[in-house]
Amino acid sequence: KSVPRLGLNADGESVELEQSADGPLIAQVFKTRIDSFVAKMSFLRLYSGTLSKDASVTDVRTGKHLKVGQIYDQQGAAHDSVESAHAGDIVVLVKLDDLKVGDTIHNGEVGPVLPAIQFPEPMVALAVEPKSRADQTKISGALHKIADEYQTFVVTRETQTKKMVMRGMSELRLQIV
DSSP: OOOEEEEEOSSSOEEEEOOOTOOOOEEEEEEEEEETTTTTEEEEEESSSEEEOOOEEEEEHHHHHHHHOOOEEEETTTEEEEEEETTOOEEEEEOOOOOOOOOOEEEESSBBOOOOOOOOOOOOOEEEOSHHHHHHHHHHHHHHHHHHHHHOEEEEEEETTTTEEESSSSSSHHOOO
């Protein structure tokens, strides 16, 4: 028996999602990855319905209508193009820059929204100083891309010290970044 999945209806009440390929499309972005060759990759889990190649979907957070291009089945480093995905599948959509982690997508039908994914607050901070003024823009852009990929990594600018500060879950993780 599968574990029941809960969503939130328009009134904010919990409702059980029925995992059915015949139901309305309900999917959630649970990870993003920025690939220098492919662009932005959004990993989705389909909780209900079917997602087809070239379909039009709605991002519940923004209300924007998005056109799905290719759908990929990712297995390690390899990815294969598929025509459609069904409830229970995990797939990758590319070049949809508006999608963020935690976004729920629908196929236009009003339905439950999946609750936001809760991530822990970053605990460790480290100041970042570029060697030159020209490097500051490069570093800032690169760190913001990393922040898009990892929800436990945050980049801020301290107003008092005017330093760029990155925050993460551990000192080791910040050193790796």
